[in-house]
Amino acid sequence: MARSNIWGHGTDAPVPAVAVLDDRGDVVGWSKAAGELLGYPAAEILGRPGTDLRMERDRATRIWTWNGGHGDDDYRIGMVDLRHRDGDQIVTHLERIRIDTPGGAPAWVVAAIPASVFTLGTSVLEPLLSAAPVVMVVWDTDLRSVWRNEQAQRLEGFFPCFEVGRPLPEAQGEEDPLVPPELIREVLADGVPVLDRESRWGGADRERTFSTFLFRVEALDSRPLGVCLMAIDITHSRARERLALLRRASVQIGTTLDVQRTAQELTDLAVPAFADYATVDLTEAVMPGTEPLERLEANQNGIPVFRRAGLASIHDGVPEALWPLGQPVYVPPGSPFTKVLASGRSYFEPEMDTSPGNWLDDDPHRARVIAAMGMHTLIIVPLWARGSLLGIAVFVRTDTKAQYTRDDLVLAEELAARAALSLDNARQYTREHDASLALQRQLLPRRLYGGDVMELASRYLPSDVHQGVGGDWYDTISLPDSRLALVVGDVTGHGINAAASMGRLRTAMRTLAYLGLPPAELLARLDELYARQDEEEQGSALSPIAATCLYAVYDPAARRCTLASAGHLPPAIVDPGGGVSFVDPPAGTPIGLGLGVHESVEFEFGEGSLMALYTDGLIERRDDDLDEGMRRLGAALAGTEGPLDGLCTSVIDAMVTRTAEDDVTLLLARTLAPS
The missing domain is CATH 3.60.40.10 (PPM-type phosphatase domain)
Structure with missing residues (x-):
């Protein structure tokens, strides 16, 4: 029966042999067509390593070939030599796609068809992916939609460019397919995939969050055929993660009445769950037993405004930090840090602007660190408690490619509010403790x-x-x-x-x-x-x-x-x-x-x-x-x-x-x- 394939052409599509591998690489699913192609009944192959199906005789070579050729890629396509149960070699065209199980562990769907019956332009995974619970759309080299699955079809009212035959908009606008059209063109041009890019769609009353993937689809001779978009709705997953982080904050922040310990607990909680690098800088009045900041001279990095009380990073040695714990933090007068301190309002920069002419011109040392570490998105939140501004909390992402969003800003402000109350309790306790101790020693x-x-x-x-x-x-x-x-x-x-x-x-x-x-x-x-x-x-x-x-x-x-x-x-x-x-x-x-x-x-x-x-x-x-x-x-x-x-x-x-x-x-x- 004629079937519309991935490229939109009609062809007699053969039935693919489909298997499912778990996160250890063991076979946990086996279709009837897979048994007919390779001679293994399901009872005999289920639970065995998928590498046993490779033709290479040496097991180590089979594992190396599999990992080297496919590894942990989210999608892979190519020619693979498989072994029949009787030992014969079968040359197949194989497609492999990663999926996430409800428990969070990865799994892979693998489909193969003998090379002798494979025709260029046939998608052996189309029957499976058409009803998959993910959004999938394919554009050809002219960036015209040639295929979309059922999930994408349901969104055509919101994204008209998903409709088969419709081209991508020329520039970013209301019809963007969850990612900017410029990004799709880049993937088609250079072949570098975009993985796990967080995208949001919808209004404030029903915003949805997607994890999006872009990868170039190529022919057997590596000739580009188009670009595929895959989007997974992670709205509820992100909400659960945020709630879990707030629950952890209520337990892990404020375990003692020590100012610096409390500040460090906030940064330890934020990294790596929310940020790749985080700091807590407090005003002079909050830090006990330190030299007054007004006695310190300004230098080429600005004026001393805070003291570093909390510090955490995903990188060993915290190379992002210009100042260690306990030391004065210098900032230029026109920086976002001083603006937050003066206004008492958060500062949010989804995509950091490091171009000439901004405040970083007055802070070249910090500019060099930002460039070297790849800092690209920033949130600065004031620490308010009982009408007093205690300092600021800074959250930065470097290795994590997802930009901060408005939802992330709300989460950061909630974390900061909880930490600020604990910091103020610690500050008041420390102040009374020091006064009591001084009084007692005098008496x-x-x-x-x-x-x-x-x-x-x-x-x-x-x-x-x-x-x-x-x-x-x-x-x-x-x-x-x-x-x-x-x-x-x-x-x-x-x-x-x-x-x-x-x-x-x-x-x-x-x-x-x-x-x-x-x-x-x-x-x-x-x-x-x-x-x-x-x-x-x-x-x-x-x-x-x-x-x-x-x-x-x-x-x-x-x-x-x-x-x-x-x-x-x-x-x-x-x-x-x-x-x-x-x-x-x-x-x-x-x-x-x-x-x-x-x-x-x-x-x-x-x-x-x-x-x-x-x-x-x-x-x-x-x-x-x-x-x-x-x-x-x-x-x-x-x-x-x-x-x-x-x-x-x-x-x-x-x-x-x-x-x-x-x-x-x-x-x-x-x-x-x-x-």
Whole structure:
């Protein structure tokens, strides 16, 4: 029966032998005509490698020939020697086309017809491709449509040039067949295929996205016969990819309250899923602990505007980057980067303009990198959070040939908005953490004074986790008659309020200590004072004070120590022989409750004895109770000698073996011989 072939001529088309190969090259489909041509029934060939059908005797040669001749091309046509089941050689004309399975893995449809019955202009895949779920159109060398399949026929109302007999429009316009006519002419002229070019069609209410392919169709003598367009609708696939990327952003961005870590998480997420190269550059106010940018001089690359906080690339060593992490980023005043910073609006350049006369003339170094790396499409998005502009995020494609689209801009802005909130949270936390830490360090004693009665040493480590600086404190107070008071305490809570409350408690305790009050009475007065103050300040911004505290007074004349506890952990005592014990005074109520239940305990504290006062951050672990922590502290202190500074370091190293979950405070005091 006469059939319209791929070139639009009538001919008696032979039935092709069709096979389907999976992504490993194994035969997973086998037609009746294939069995008749090569002598293999389906049951005998299914699951076997497709290379077994090649004529070459050596298996390695067969594989090499197949890959060298066809490889992973999306479409291939040519003469191939196949092996009949009885060993005879069959010269065939073979066409091979790649398809994507629902699971995303590639597969290949291969059709062959004996060369003895093949006539030039016959498409052995036409019956199969006519009903394929892809758009296919073929234009001849005059760029007149000579064949289209059923999917393309359904789109003729939108693309009249798909109709058989219609020529391509001379210039780009409404009738473009998903790709510019100039691009089709280029493929016909030079034979270089265009693969996986993203094209969009339709209005904002029903836009569709296609992955388009263009390749030149050639005769057996390599003479060009025309150009074939293949387009696969990937609208829903792209939408799913974007939703998946946004879901990943909600999990992978903002995992910590660290500004630079958060910025890096955004670039790591974007590359390679959305960009080939991405940066996050932040304004001076967002980056903690850096030199002010206004103090830096301008250079030939422009003025310092940002600091680099995030950086990622598909290329090893990030050759696109002009500035590494943490360094100032210089940009010309008229660049898109400064325009985004000034306007607060995104900048979108689907096809980057690198021609003379644009802003790159003022930034030749960046222009050279853009040309060398093949940067061709660009999105710059401002990072807005709670009314503040924190910086910019830049997304660039180099190796990925698809240009950015308006949909991509919307996705980039959504990613930037989510990252900006996390960056602002990290910025505010860092600012408060630094202020709390600075306040606490100012309120803690800068120098411990033990006179000629005690050797002293201390360590304070702020928490590393998200709660921030706490209210730990320690102190030594010189009293009349050469006596010395030792203090350690812990205010509940974290942040500036806890640090401020700690400072108030330390000042009040010093005042009461100078009155010469014994330890139990001093703690009772302190508790009463702050309970009354909390009643007077109800409704204020400051939280009510609740603190544990240990107050000890050493009398060098009597070689005795008196201490009282307000709900605090007992001190460790190391005798001159190295033995460790814990003095546990009667349990007292914490400061701020107003109960005033405190009692003192007195014990001998001879020459060469050592006392360790500490907060719970030193001994607490999630997997241990306090008793186990005190046992470990006793082991760290046992038999120790030498200067107390070194002992402080060794105890901290032994006790704090991972990220501190609370502030760590340690105060060591060793009695000296009378001078």
